Amino acid sequence: MRLPTLRRARSTDPDALAGTARLDRRTKRLTGRLRPGEIAVIDHVDIDRVAADALVAVGVAAVLNAKPSISGRYPNLGPEVLIKNGIVLIDDLGEEIFERLREGDSVVIEGDSVLLDGEPVGSGVRQDAETVARSMADAREGLSVQLEAFAANTMDYLKQERELLLDGVGVPDVRTQIAGRHVLIVVRGYDYKDDLDVLRPYIHEYKPVLIGVDGGADALVESGYTPDMIIGDMDSVTDDVLRCGAEVVVHAYPDGRAPGLERVHKLDVAALTFPAAATSEDLAMLLADDKGATLIVAVGTHANLVEFLDKGRGGMASTFLTRLKVGGKLVDAKGVSRLYKQNISGSALLLLVLSATAAMASAVAVSTVGKAYLTVVSEWWDNLVFQLGHLF
Structure with a gap:
């Protein structure tokens, strides 16, 4: 991706750059208000590829991370993506960076230091291709520990949600007709735009039930479709899409609390809740399977062990078990996009x-x-x- 021209700072350092700082401890929330050439200030241990792709897509000039972008727990993919796309990455700036900077501040980056009004407000570790490669190599050595933790999380989740996985207990009754139809589940994750592009003929021919998982509903609308259902905690789907007429299912905690439900009600949109410890994309698959879908096509979801670990959450264990439950019904769109990329000569x-x-x-x-x-x-x-x- 071609990045916007960076605004050079007035400094004796020829490599210094300046930009407007945007701050948020949740990277996913921050990308919604970033603009090209701005500087993202985040608090994100082990930046995953989905977060990095989102930062690249908005064209940020630099990323200032209060935490290590690669902690060494596992080989996460995000920092490589940022460096490859020419984005300055400075790590380990500490919690103080959120106290010393405010939204909209004009900051200057010189080497591994951050300046505000000519005064240093933070210093960290400036990453480059060599340092990232070295950290990734070290992280791979500890991969066995993460695999053991992943297996333990998987067993814990199985004990906690066995009734949901085995018998469908807790799956809400929805009005959308799913039985006997194909279901297309869209998550705004890995390569979702390419996958949606390739699947246009399939969508036109089979007219599957379209389920958007949080921001995946926006992805469907951006591609010219109207989702039949929106599932998630409602933290990244826009108000306009929530009002599009799709059936809304809010992901709730196992104890029934659903923070996203308040937002939906404020928009005067009816909604059901689905309490579970799984991820929202897993709930979409489990619901489609329980309601009789004949085929489930997944766009932008996590498809392999590397992607499960890259997300860096214990909750990803549910993704592994969900795929075992859904079994032969599930088709990942990544395979389809690879098969149909060649054009007629x-x-x-x-x-x-x-x-x-x-x-x-x-x-x-x-x-x-x-x-x-x-x-x-x-x-x-x-x-x-x-x-x-x-x-x-």
């Missing part, structure tokens, strides 16, 4: 046109009507040649 298209033209000419030449038409055209041509010859 120009030579193949030209050959197709020539073949069609030759076939039409042959059909005209052998048919009675075609012969009569050719006779008329031949006489017209002879008359035209004769008249031109007479004139010159």
Whole structure:
């Protein structure tokens, strides 16, 4: 992605850059108000790829992280994405950075230091391709520990939610007709735009039930579709999309608390709740399976162990078990996008046109009507040649 031209700071350091600071401890929430060339101030241990992709998409000039972007617990993918796209990344600035900076401050980055009005307000570790590669190598050595923790979380989740997984206990009754139909579940995650693009013919032909998981509902609308259902904690879906007429299912904690429900009610939108310890994308799959979907196509979801660990949450154990539960119904759209990326070559298209033209000419030449038409055209041509010859 081509990034906007960075605004250079008035400094003796030729590599210094300046920009407007935007602060939020939740990266997902911050990306909604960032603008190209601004500086993101975050509090995010082990930046995952989804968060990094979102920061790249808005075109930030730099990322200032109060925490380590790679803690060493596991090889998370986000920092590589940021560095690869030319975004300055400074780590370990400490909690004080949120006290010393305010939203909208104009800050200057010099080396590994952050300046406000010419005074240093924080200093950290400036990452580059070499330091990130070294940290990733160290993190891979500790991967076995994370695998053990992942397995333990999986067993804990199975004990906690076995009735939901095995018998569908707690799945709400929805009005959307799912039985006997395909279901397309969209999460605003890995490669979701490419996957939605490739799936256009499939969506047109099969007309699946469209379920957006939080911001995935916005992704559907941006691609020209109207979601049939929105599932999630409602922290990243826009108000306009919530009002689009889709059935809304709010993800609640196991004890029934649903912080997102208040926002939905303020918009005067009816909603159901789905209490569970799983992730919102898992709830969408479990609901589709329980209500009789014949096929579930997943867009932007977590599909393999590396992606599960990259998210860095114990809750990702539910994703693993959900896929075991859904089984053969689940198709990941990433595989579809890889299969259909090749375009028809120009030579193949030209050959197709020539073949069609030759076939039409042959059909005209052998048919009675075609012969009569050719006779008329031949006489017209002879008359035209004769008249031109007479004139010159």
